[in-house]
Amino acid sequence: MQAFLDIMTIFTQPQLLLLVGLGTFAGVYVGAIPGLSVTMAVSILISFTFSWDVYPALSLMIGIYMGGVYGGSRTAILLNIPGAPSAIATALDGYPLAQRGEAGTAIGVTTVMSFIGGFIGIGVLALAAPFVSDFALTFQPRDYMLLAVLGILLVGSLSQGSLVKGIFAGALGIAIGAVGRDPLTFDERFTFGLPIMENGISFIAVMIGMFGVSEALLQLHHVNKDAVRQKIDKIVPSFATVKKHLPLSLQTSSIGVLIGALPGTGGDIAALMAYDHAKRVTKNPERPFGTGAIEGLVAPETANNAAVGGAFIPMMTLGIPGDAVTAIMIGALFIHGLNPGPMLMIEQPHMFWFIVGALITANFFMLIFGLTGIRLFTKIVEMPRSVLIPLIMLLSIVGAYAVNNAITDVYWMLGFGLFGYFMRHYGYPLGPVILGVILSRLLDDNWRRAIISEREDLGLFFQGILTSPLSLVLFIAVILIFVSQTPIWHKGKARLLGGKAA
């Protein structure tokens, strides 16, 4: 009952309601403008909400997250450019539909399906998180350490590109997070004797640089491309269409929640897996997949929005982010003096239920904004890049400066912006860097706790891992990810699959 009242908090305060609405609106449109990603929007905005109370700040960010995951699908459909990682799979059938002149239908179906998926994700979050956090209380420091490693590895291996580059990026992130004076012993780490480095590198500067400035610099390559005009008519889908795809949407939503709930994996992977699933179970699609099948839209869109709720499970219960956006959200909670993890659920359950309430609200706003305002939408998408890019750069600078009122943060931000620009060019994923920076402290603390409790004995440490079922499962998962990238695995897999085919 108390939980229900806490969920309702948001509806009793018009200001919070308005902020969720505003955030969702901004998320939908930011996600829809090619060259503006949700990650960028959240990372720039987090620094501005720094001086706010935690509730309004969370309301705005949750709105942007929910709206952005959905908004990314619009550019995927209209321009074949996924606005967010989670919309990669949406482009596969969405763009062909738009080319056939059915962009309106595609957007309508996407909106309703995102709404359904979003709700299933939130439902699972509300039901499962309290149990997970109870379970999480039994976690040992070594389990947290293994989970952090697993999270970084999963982001590196499942996102596009090579695992080696992913591991490099993740390790770089952990090293960046370690810069400054060690909080336990006060030793200097990676400071190179410079007083400026003693306080460490602000993770917000890293984040805004990598996701804001580097993206803006890349957009400079595309300044002269004309915005594509698309004619969009009726978008509210018929009830029959929705009903027909309901069974599939339930299956793909479950996939979405599950993948979202794994630490380190978020909407992008959920959407791709769901798309794969739909391809296998749909016997007679109206059109073949890849040429504009409605099923190919339903699957990724339900899954990526369901994954939002799922991704909040490890974030709220373990303090381990699901993807780049939840990593930034964890950073935001830290800034506001909250420590996501099992203790947060026990000490401040109202915070958890407030987040659930905000997610529900954001989901409704998403449906409303998704089905209306098409005329405004086409205007915004046509906003010239020659104005947009300088504005993003300006906002990035203001954002980096605002957190500590320090000009050094601006320089760090610009430095990481240039570095991120090259990383993007050469196929190094940026997600693991942010995850590494956020998880650096957790990894370091828990490793030291774990090894001190085993009296500095590696043998005892591994014995501990082998005798605890949970640690063992996590350890095996870490090893499996490594093995899956070596040639031995591919040979074995080829032999197994080859045998089956014959």
Place this chain on the structure above:
Amino acid sequence: MPATDPDIYIDPEHHDGTSDATPGGEQTQRRPGELVFAAIMLIASLALLWSAYGIAGFDALSSPGAIPMATTLAMVITAGIILFKTAKLPLDHSETVVRDILPPVVLVFAGLLIAYGILLRPLGFLPTSALFLIAAIKLLARRGWGWTIGVSLGSLITIWLIFRIVFSVLMPSGVVPEAEFIQFFRNMINGGAG
């Protein structure tokens, strides 16, 4: 693993990771400058490993240097593998550094951003931003001065109002007497009301 399946590797037009969904790079070829970047990463990783060793050496497994050493070691190993793999790939001859990786416009903008950082404190937020926006928009849009200055100042004022009032972000005021300005308007409004 579906994400690494080449069939669904989406790369709308380029290999630059414009959207953070597509990390960029090419899987079968080496982009110009990629080898140099990989080599720099390896050297930097080695330097960081040396620096991490300097924190506490092999003092204890729980020392403040343990995790930094482990991560920088991971960086050295992965950077080494990346360098080796990159060196084996054939060079993409259809691209050049000047056209595809670091075109002059990107260098100019990097310069503008650094200039912004240098001028921000002495000159203040409003004049620096106005200069930056006018220069940047003029460079990119190549339209008349009237349009450029109008759009720049219009968006700057909007941004300033939103962040100063809604987000209460304080930027260096520099040469502009911002506080007096706001106070002047407050007095005017209050005076009008009273």
